[in-house]
Amino acid sequence: MSLLTRRRLLRRAALSATAAGAARTGLAGATAATTAASTAALGGCDSPPERATDPEQDRGLRFPDGFGWGAATSAYQIEGAAKEDGRGESVWDTFSHTPGRIRNGDTGDVAADHYHRYAQDLDLMRDLGLRSYRFSISWPRIQADGSGRPNQRGLDFYRRLVDGVHERGIAPMATLFHWDLPQALQDAGGWENRDTAERFAEYADAVFRALGDQVPVWLTVNEPKTVVQNGYIWGHHAPGFQDEDAAYLVAHHLQLAHGLAVQALRASGVTGRIGPALNLHPCYPADDTAEAAAATRLHDGYENRLYLDSIFKGAYPQDVLDDRGPDSRMVRGVRDGDLKIISSPVDLLAVQYYTPIYVTGDGSTVRKWPTSEAEWQQIYPEGMYDILTRVTRDYGRVPITITENGLPCPDVPGADGNVDDAGRVSFLRDHFAAAHRAIRDGVPLESYHVWSLLDNFEWAEGYEQRWGLVYVDYPSQRRVLKRSAHWYRDVIRRNGL
Numbered sequence: 001m002s003l004l005t006r007r008r009l010l011r012r013a014a015l016s017a018t019a020a021g022a023a024r025t026g027l028a029g030a031t032a033a034t035t036a037a038s039t040a041a042l043g044g045c046d047s048p049p050e051r052a053t054d055p056e057q058d059r060g061l062r063f064p065d066g067f068g069w070g071a072a073t074s075a076y077q078i079e080g081a082a083k084e085d086g087r088g089e090s091v092w093d094t095f096s097h098t099p100g101r102i103r104n105g106d107t108g109d110v111a112a113d114h115y116h117r118y119a120q121d122l123d124l125m126r127d128l129g130l131r132s133y134r135f136s137i138s139w140p141r142i143q144a145d146g147s148g149r150p151n152q153r154g155l156d157f158y159r160r161l162v163d164g165v166h167e168r169g170i171a172p173m174a175t176l177f178h179w180d181l182p183q184a185l186q187d188a189g190g191w192e193n194r195d196t197a198e199r200f201a202e203y204a205d206a207v208f209r210a211l212g213d214q215v216p217v218w219l220t221v222n223e224p225k226t227v228v229q230n231g232y233i234w235g236h237h238a239p240g241f242q243d244e245d246a247a248y249l250v251a252h253h254l255q256l257a258h259g260l261a262v263q264a265l266r267a268s269g270v271t272g273r274i275g276p277a278l279n280l281h282p283c284y285p286a287d288d289t290a291e292a293a294a295a296t297r298l299h300d301g302y303e304n305r306l307y308l309d310s311i312f313k314g315a316y317p318q319d320v321l322d323d324r325g326p327d328s329r330m331v332r333g334v335r336d337g338d339l340k341i342i343s344s345p346v347d348l349l350a351v352q353y354y355t356p357i358y359v360t361g362d363g364s365t366v367r368k369w370p371t372s373e374a375e376w377q378q379i380y381p382e383g384m385y386d387i388l389t390r391v392t393r394d395y396g397r398v399p400i401t402i403t404e405n406g407l408p409c410p411d412v413p414g415a416d417g418n419v420d421d422a423g424r425v426s427f428l429r430d431h432f433a434a435a436h437r438a439i440r441d442g443v444p445l446e447s448y449h450v451w452s453l454l455d456n457f458e459w460a461e462g463y464e465q466r467w468g469l470v471y472v473d474y475p476s477q478r479r480v481l482k483r484s485a486h487w488y489r490d491v492i493r494r495n496g497l
Contacts, residue, residue: 061436062496068171068447069492070132071125071469072404074178074222076108077456079138081115085153088144090180091190095238096457106462112454113477118161120479121454124470126168128485129492133170134403134449135161136178136222139203146182147199150206158207162214173403173449174211175219175277176204176261179227179238186239191227191250194333201260208268218274219350219403220261224254224307225279236460248330252338255310259341266344273347277403278307282386283357286368291361298323299359312395314343348446351391352404353431356383373408373465381430388438388445399444405431406451408458408465411482419471419482428484432497450488454479 076092096107114121125133139146141154158174165172177200185196204220230237232247241247258276265274283300285292301320309317316339324330355377358368369378388400406428409421428450439445455468463474469485472478491497 058494059433059497061433062494063436064439065495067495068132068401069488069495070130070134070170070173070447070449071128071453072134072449072451073114073453073456074136074175075138075141076111076178076180077452077458078112078114078454079141080108080110080113082107082109084115085157086141086144086151087138087154088140088146089183090138090140091183091186091238092180092459094183094186095240098240101236101240102460103462103464106457106464108457110474111457112472112474114454115157117477119164122161122164122168122170124479124481125165125170125453128469128481128489130170131492132173132447132449133165133453134173134175134219136175136180137207138180139177139200140180140182142207143182143203145184146196147185147202150203150210155207155210158211159214162211166214171217172215173217173219173401174207174215175222175403176200176207177220177257178222179231181238190239191253192246194253194256197253197257197260200257201264204261205264205268208265208270208272213271215272217348217401218261218265218272219277220258220274221254222277223279223352224251224258224276225303227254230460245329248324248328249333251306252330252333255307255342256338258311259338259344262344262346263341275346275348275350275398276307276311277350277352278304279352279354279404280304280308280387280391281353281355281357282383282390283359286358286360286366289361292359295361295363296359299357299363299365303357308391308395310339310342311346312343312398314339346398348399348401349391349395350401350403351387352451353384353387353402354405354407356380356386373410374461377407379407379427381427381434384431384434385438388435388443389441392443397442397444399446401447401449402435402445403449404451405448406467408467411455411466411468411471413471413473413480417480419480421482421484424469424482424484425487428488429497432491436497 076090081087082093092108096102137158141157142150144151162172181190185199190196226237228247228251231239232241232250233244235242262274265272281303283296283303285296298319301317305317306320309315321331358366360366367378369380371378384405391400407424409424411419411421413419432448435445435448450469452467454470455466455472457463458465458467469482469488471480471482
């Protein structure tokens with residue numbers, strides 16, 4: 001691997017997720033006044049809405065009838081109950097309990113205590129008028145060591161959860177894997193071990209047969225790219241490695257696990273729909289040079305086409321394979337028939353959009369827009385439109401659901417007890433408008449899930465960042481609807497902006 005490629009991969013990973021300990025800076029080379037003005041124009045967290053563009057004003061943008069307005073969560077980030085009812089240890093239990101890995105030494109042991117408070121949280125969803133709820137199932141809660149007979153107490157919890165979602169008139173959308181790999185499987189090699197993909201298919205089959213047709217939409221693997229980049233290149237997510245060659249073998253096995261889970265659903269006789277959940281980053285040249293255009297193409301290969309092409313075209317992009325080289329563990333790890341499994345027909349694609357990426361001629365990346373509290377996130381609503389239309393243009397009219405989009409804000413209750421997150425309202429308004437324009441231009445977008453329903457354990461950032469529509473006071477576990485939640489309820493009620 002060349003030094004240039006090594007630097008490019010490391011910088012890509014750093015900007016694709018929160019780099020532990022990274023400085024929180026504004027736009028490089030921008031004056032403080034310019035940065036502040038740009039942030040205000042884009043509705044940053046600290047800026048109140050402009051009267052001329054009041055985010056709560058009815059703009060007359062209506063979404064299709066039956067559009068699935070929703071919110072999203074993940075098991076490790078909200079459930080807590082880390083050692084209850086037969087739940088085994090996950091890689092995130094191990095990682096979060098390792099000194100120096102998580103900000104402030106936080107862990108997900110309690111999180112938002114959703115395991116005990118799920119009924120209250122479901123009532124909040126009902127009161128918000130949600131039509132869809134995207135959550136994840138904890139693999140170690142179903143199989144403590146990642147294999148064998150499923151834990152009935154774990155299955156019973158998710159059955160109660162799904163039943164409760166239906167009772168409140170909300171459609172459940174279940175994710176099978178949101179990064180909480182059983183530690184026992186990690187001890188046996190984790191996603192570097194091809195056998196882990198087979199174990200995942202067995203776990204998926206057990207869940208399909210237990211919950212059956214009560215779940216209309218299944219998502220297989222959440223953000224495989226984040227596991228690859230953050231867990232195996234940059235090392236600030238579990239399992240915390242820094243090994244580029246291992247990282248892309250992991251990418252292949254995660255894609256293989258996806259395909260095997262799709263096949264398991266078809267074989268089970270369950271009639272639910274299924275697809276992957278991919279975080280897609282639109283990539284743009286940082287300047288008008290031919291070098292920047294070429295570097296952007298390769299960068300897009302690693303960020304997007306590596307996952308999209310294998311699922312929808314049955315082949316990995318050749319430029320990425322060439323860049324990896326024939327002796328790489330990924331290239332050597334692909335067996336005959338693997339791509340046919342990975343490209344097993346899906347029913348929908350879940351898209352998660354947070355940030356654009358701008359690439360220079362030497363393959364490095366730069367920032368063009370103000371960032372949120374998560375310094376890797378550039379606030380650019382137009383990127384939502386670009387990635388949605390690009391997917392439809394390049395991969396056909398596969399139904400799309402947005403399963404994550406949001407931003408963190410420094411939310412603090414005021415003297416009246418309310419949380420006035422005006423910046424989040426402006427952010428969501430602008431991204432909803434971009435999604436509406438994409439629908440108008442032919443994108444088959446079915447639903448939109450805000451990240452996140454609740455403030456929660458935000459991986460390497462612990463409880464430092466708040467992404468929720470609902471404020472969680474962690475010492476008391478009291479829930480408070482933020483201004484954005486009240487605004488979102490009105491959006492759902494009128495089915496538009």
